[in-house]
Amino acid sequence: MSLLVVGSVAFDAIETPFAKTDKIVGGAATYITLSASNFVDKINLVSVVGGDFPKDTLELFQKKGIDLKGLDIKENEKSFFWAGKYHKDLNSRDTLITELNVLGDFNPVVPEEYQDCEFLMLGNLTPDVQRSVIQQLKQRPKLVVMDTMNFWMDVAWNSLLETLKLVDVLTINDEEARQLSGEFSLYKAALKIQTMGPKFVIIKKGEHGALIFHKDEYFYCPAFLSIDVIDPTGAGDTFAGGFIGYLYQISKKRYITFEDMKAALVFGSVMASFCVEYLGPEGLYDIQAENIENRFEQFRKMVTI
Amino acid sequence: MSLLVVGSVAFDAIETPFAKTDKIVGGAATYITLSASNFVDKINLVSVVGGDFPKDTLELFQKKGIDLKGLDIKENEKSFFWAGKYHKDLNSRDTLITELNVLGDFNPVVPEEYQDCEFLMLGNLTPDVQRSVIQQLKQRPKLVVMDTMNFWMDVAWNSLLETLKLVDVLTINDEEARQLSGEFSLYKAALKIQTMGPKFVIIKKGEHGALIFHKDEYFYCPAFLSIDVIDPTGAGDTFAGGFIGYLYQISKKRYITFEDMKAALVFGSVMASFCVEYLGPEGLYDIQAENIENRFEQFRKMVTI
Numbered sequence: 001m002s003l004l005v006v007g008s009v010a011f012d013a014i015e016t017p018f019a020k021t022d023k024i025v026g027g028a029a030t031y032i033t034l035s036a037s038n039f040v041d042k043i044n045l046v047s048v049v050g051g052d053f054p055k056d057t058l059e060l061f062q063k064k065g066i067d068l069k070g071l072d073i074k075e076n077e078k079s080f081f082w083a084g085k086y087h088k089d090l091n092s093r094d095t096l097i098t099e100l101n102v103l104g105d106f107n108p109v110v111p112e113e114y115q116d117c118e119f120l121m122l123g124n125l126t127p128d129v130q131r132s133v134i135q136q137l138k139q140r141p142k143l144v145v146m147d148t149m150n151f152w153m154d155v156a157w158n159s160l161l162e163t164l165k166l167v168d169v170l171t172i173n174d175e176e177a178r179q180l181s182g183e184f185s186l187y188k189a190a191l192k193i194q195t196m197g198p199k200f201v202i203i204k205k206g207e208h209g210a211l212i213f214h215k216d217e218y219f220y221c222p223a224f225l226s227i228d229v230i231d232p233t234g235a236g237d238t239f240a241g242g243f244i245g246y247l248y249q250i251s252k253k254r255y256i257t258f259e260d261m262k263a264a265l266v267f268g269s270v271m272a273s274f275c276v277e278y279l280g281p282e283g284l285y286d287i288q289a290e291n292i293e294n295r296f297e298q299f300r301k302m303v304t305i
Numbered sequence: 306m307s308l309l310v311v312g313s314v315a316f317d318a319i320e321t322p323f324a325k326t327d328k329i330v331g332g333a334a335t336y337i338t339l340s341a342s343n344f345v346d347k348i349n350l351v352s353v354v355g356g357d358f359p360k361d362t363l364e365l366f367q368k369k370g371i372d373l374k375g376l377d378i379k380e381n382e383k384s385f386f387w388a389g390k391y392h393k394d395l396n397s398r399d400t401l402i403t404e405l406n407v408l409g410d411f412n413p414v415v416p417e418e419y420q421d422c423e424f425l426m427l428g429n430l431t432p433d434v435q436r437s438v439i440q441q442l443k444q445r446p447k448l449v450v451m452d453t454m455n456f457w458m459d460v461a462w463n464s465l466l467e468t469l470k471l472v473d474v475l476t477i478n479d480e481e482a483r484q485l486s487g488e489f490s491l492y493k494a495a496l497k498i499q500t501m502g503p504k505f506v507i508i509k510k511g512e513h514g515a516l517i518f519h520k521d522e523y524f525y526c527p528a529f530l531s532i533d534v535i536d537p538t539g540a541g542d543t544f545a546g547g548f549i550g551y552l553y554q555i556s557k558k559r560y561i562t563f564e565d566m567k568a569a570l571v572f573g574s575v576m577a578s579f580c581v582e583y584l585g586p587e588g589l590y591d592i593q594a595e596n597i598e599n600r601f602e603q604f605r606k607m608v609t610i
């Protein structure tokens with residue numbers, strides 16, 4: 001019984017209309033695991049960093065129950081680095097720098113003891129790499145959640161389609177859902193994507209929330225309304241971490257229903273709200289369970305009629 | 306006891322990625338009144354058209370209970386005409402033609418028998434004109450709802466501030482709320498706008514839904530998920546018409562609470578969903594009460610956790 005997360009652990013340099021950072025800790029798997037750690041005691045991480053990655057962050061990961069046996073530390077190389085600048089509305093951004101470094105030839109090896117994982121979260125990586133992770137597992141996990149982006153639709157279409165066949169839940173933004181499906185209507189897009197493999201499609205809309213589709217059912221989860229949004233970096237991954245973390249917690253108790261999926265979407269949204277209120281992953285370092293419950297209740301109030 | 310709507314009745318020519326029209330019937334008050342007519346038996350309209358405006362549309366208005374005593378028909382002039390083209394994502398559009406025609410010197414005269422109105426909906430017009438309507442009323446209505454746009458912030462700032470002092474509910478989109486308040490956070494923006502007059506602030510986000518704020522309470526109403534969106538023209542006005550129409554209906558029975566406002570937002574969203582599925586106001590011409598109720602229940606299901 002374990003939750004396995006595969007994705008980048010890296011450095012980001014971020015500029016928003018409200019703040020600017022030097023190199024700080026980032027990466028999809030950083031946000032996913034920190035977020036999920038609020039629901040799960042132990043998370044297995046498969047990723048790669050360079051020798052430049054701060055040891056105290058790795059210690060923090062371990063304190064949060066994030067197991068690092070699957071973290072490849074290449075002492076003589078440098079961690080992946082991304083720098084970006086957000087536009088005024090925070091909904092779009094320009095990439096200023098991408099240094100692949102250790103991520104350039106990342107070929108994740110899933111340690112033997114991780115190979116029986118029951119829940120798998122694949123952060124945004126090349127579809128080839130995502131598929132190779134699934135293929136290393138001893139049996140098919142109960143739930144495979146995968147994130148992707150438009151870039152892979154442009155440069156690795158066939159591989160993406162192959163990988164999609166193997167996953168249960170796809171998280172994707174609205175524009176990407178349209179590109180992947182060729183449908184403008186998000187409803188039709190979600191139906192079409194379900195024919196490609198994923199039984200559940202989560203369409204992320206940033207500050208406008210997220211939708212989950214399953215067959216012809218769907219649920220609209222607005223974004224939690226943060227009083228101040230400082231930095232949206234990692235919000236989508238934090239959302240995914242809350243989503244899979246909550247479901248993993250529930251799966252220990254009982255069979256997961258679509259109602260649980262809905263609640264998981266809301267927990268994801270709540271976790272993302274903690275993320276965007278601080279720079280980088282800072283808002284995720286010390287969240288009290290009580291605050292999560294409070295925001296969940298606030299959320300319920302915000303949407304209940 | 307009456308509901309008074311003041312706004313444009315006009316022609317539009319619309320191009321979306323899915324359809325294109327010649328001159329068809331449009332105008333804020335057209336959408337507002339047609340939408341509200343599903344909740345209210347009689348609606349008083351103050352507007353102006355030219356002799357070119359189709360008589361059969363006016364007959365349709367009357368059949369829907371829209372009283373035309375306040376409609377000034379300038380036989381020898383032309384109706385307001387707007388032509389626009391939507392971008393691929395339907396969230397933004399370019400104006401191609403604006404011919405003010407009869408709207409250029411529109412100075413609405415509220416007929417004597419309309420002057421005791423209890424509910425007033427002011428469609429998007431110059432703030433001077435909106436204020437002049439309020440000033441012609443015998444007593445202050447129970448509820449004044451006003452729509453505006455960024456253009457008036459640019460060219461009629463002081464007049465807009467004067468008018469805002471006189472209204473209860475302001476409907477405005479997210480970008481405009483930020484411009485009006487100088488706050489990026491929609492929560493803070495709504496708090497600030499409340500100090501300018503309106504006790505309730507509705508922030509419209511198009512396909513992403515709408516929020517209503519009152520003091521430090523708020524409610525997030527996602528947009529109803531239409532299977533196919535053909536033309537978003539008039540969706541905001543249709544939304545406003547459903548909102549005020551439903552509240553007016555409720556006010557006949559009891560005192561209006563914030564819970565009613567929330568439901569009104571959902572009814573507004575439901576009405577807008579009928580609008581966007583057809584070109585122009587076509588989707589509003591024949592809506593069955595049963596369909597409204599069905600979508601309201603579908604909506605409840607879509608957001609309930």
